[in-house]
Amino acid sequence: MSDEPHVEIYTKTDCPYCEKAKDLFDSKGVDYVTYNVTGDEERFAEMTERANGRETAPEVFVDDELIGGWDDTSALDATGELDEKLGIAADGGSDGDVVEHRRLIVAGTGIAALTAGIYAARSDNEPLLFEGDEPGGQLTLTSEVDNYPGFPEGINGATLVNDMKEQAKRFGAEIEHGIIADVDDDVRPFRVTLENGDVYTADAVIAASGASARTLGIPGEDELMGYGVSTCATCDGAFFRGEDMVVVGGGDAAAEEAVFLTKFAETVYLVHRRDELRAEDYWENRVQEKVESGDIEVLWNTEATEIHGSQEDGVDSVDVVYNPEGHPTAKLDDPATESRSLDVGAFFVAIGHTPNTSYLEDTGVELDDEGYLRTQGGHGGGQTKTDVDGIFGAGDVVDYHYQQAVTAAGMGSKAALDADEYLESEAVETAAEGSAEAPADD
Ligand code: NDP
Numbered sequence: 026m027s028d029e030p031h032v033e034i035y036t037k038t039d040c041p042y043c044e045k046a047k048d049l050f051d052s053k054g055v056d057y058v059t060y061n062v063t064g065d066e067e068r069f070a071e072m073t074e075r076a077n078g079r080e081t082a083p084e085v086f087v088d089d090e091l092i093g094g095w096d097d098t099s100a101l102d103a104t105g106e107l108d109e110k111l112g113i114a115a116d117g118g119s120d121g122d123v124v125e126h127r128r129l130i131v132a133g134t135g136i137a138a139l140t141a142g143i144y145a146a147r148s149d150n151e152p153l154l155f156e157g158d159e160p161g162g163q164l165t166l167t168s169e170v171d172n173y174p175g176f177p178e179g180i181n182g183a184t185l186v187n188d189m190k191e192q193a194k195r196f197g198a199e200i201e202h203g204i205i206a207d208v209d210d211d212v213r214p215f216r217v218t219l220e221n222g223d224v225y226t227a228d229a230v231i232a233a234s235g236a237s238a239r240t241l242g243i244p245g246e247d248e249l250m251g252y253g254v255s256t257c258a259t260c261d262g263a264f265f266r267g268e269d270m271v272v273v274g275g276g277d278a279a280a281e282e283a284v285f286l287t288k289f290a291e292t293v294y295l296v297h298r299r300d301e302l303r304a305e306d307y308w309e310n311r312v313q314e315k316v317e318s319g320d321i322e323v324l325w326n327t328e329a330t331e332i333h334g335s336q337e338d339g340v341d342s343v344d345v346v347y348n349p350e351g352h353p354t355a356k357l358d359d360p361a362t363e364s365r366s367l368d369v370g371a372f373f374v375a376i377g378h379t380p381n382t383s384y385l386e387d388t389g390v391e392l393d394d395e396g397y398l399r400t401q402g403g404h405g406g407g408q409t410k411t412d413v414d415g416i417f418g419a420g421d422v423v424d425y426h427y428q429q430a431v432t433a434a435g436m437g438s439k440a441a442l443d444a445d446e447y448l449e450s451e452a453v454e455t456a457a458e459g460s461a462e463a464p465a466d467d
Contacts, residue, residue, distance in 0.1 A: 033086040081252075096251075102202060129227060136164055142441075146197040157203070157205070164183075203223065239376050254332060277308050283315070286373070292320065300325045328345065340370055345366075397423060421433060
């Protein structure tokens with residue numbers, strides 16, 4: 026490249042999305058400069074000014090043009106526009122040309138996908154893992170993982186994921202950035218189309234694409250996302266040092282985020298729609314300790330209804346409603362329902378996730394109403410099989426109950442073993458012979 030693009034990334038310490046942005050440019054072989062804004066007020070002010078008031082890291086610039094945060098950058102990458110801005114020629118296929126045939130494609134690079142990658146690579150199935158919008162999955166957003174076996178002192182989520190990546194690569198797994206838009210299961214090998222138009226074929230597919238954070242859908246939430254509203258406390262908490270903050274939710278994630286944010290917040294309001302948490306005892310106890318020390322105030326039977334503020338000045342206040350019986354937004358006409366406004370500077374949503382399975386909607390794989398895959402389960406092998414031979418599911422795309430890193434890893438290994446059995450079967454060999462004669466794209 027004669028005209029190298031000038032890529033600048035504003036980062037902060039302990040910022041999983043900053044690592045994702047850097048990984049993306051690394052994977053493209055594009056050089057960049059980073060500016061760490063943690064503890065550097067001048068740089069932070071420079072970043073917010075260049076990023077039109079946004080106060081989250083990373084902020085990415087290409088040739089002085091604001092690309093935005095991780096979501097914006099990966100969205101632009103998915104359409105191929107980022108490569109255009111970087112002056113990178115598309116690597117091979119577009120408009121349906123097959124870029125490459127693989128024995129096994131794995132959707133995702135979270136714990137389930139990476140474990141599948143380790144096992145599949147060791148079985149000589151040469152897996153290609155596609156890393157989507159949230160490389161490394163949800164665990165990269167967790168600061169401390171204390172319940173993954175083998176780490177008596179606990180381990181940082183991003184470190185665990187990066188170590189697994191290295192382990193998978195050591196056995197020959199390959200990881201590429203790409204968002205799968207569609208899987209065609211009418212043909213063998215399967216045709217796997219990415220959002221940028223590239224098409225891969227694969228003898229087998231493991232769906233391990235995880236789940237994405239849910240949002241509340243209340244006024245102010247979308248407009249202020251990235252300007253004081255966030256779904257990742259570990260990413261953005263430090264930006265609001267000294268402010269009062271809200272965390273919405275009552276599960277492990279909300280409890281963990283509320284405890285984490287006490288490092289920075291004056292007071293954390295944990296807003297939960299019922300009168301008891303569903304978090305495990307460990308997190309409940311830690312919340313209770315912080316309540317006793319005055320760092321967390323739990324607002325039981327309370328829901329947020331509107332977030333006020335502006336992109337220039339961030340979050341200003343949050344309207345909440347309370348009803349002694351819980352679920353107050355369903356009881357707005359009840360005289361017992363009370364409203365109040367919380368004067369806070371940040372708002373974190375931790376209300377669970379929805380599975381990333383839209384690319385399987387047009388296949389024969391059965392999805393439930395929320396988009397979770399149906400797999401076979403039960404005793405013996407084949408537990409990760411879906412309704413389509415050769416497509417397997419693992420991790421949070423299947424499991425709406427346990428949703429633990431260790432269960433996702435276990436399911437990832439099962440999916441790779443089930444896929445290996447399938448790949449060794451006669452049906453695949455016959456299909457592969459057929460496909461060698463006729464390219465799959467016409
Ligand atoms: P959960 O589904 O466990 O909890 C979601 C919470 O959000 C619930 O309390 C729910 O309320 C509340 N909620 C859902 N929708 C709304 C809404 N529209 N308005 C207000 N509140 C809402 O999700 P988590 O992300 O917390 O956890 C998912 C999985 O990940 C769990 O299995 C958990 O154990 C695991 N995890 C483990 C961690 C650990 O350290 N071990 C850390 C983080 C997650 P309600 O209770 O009324 O349904």
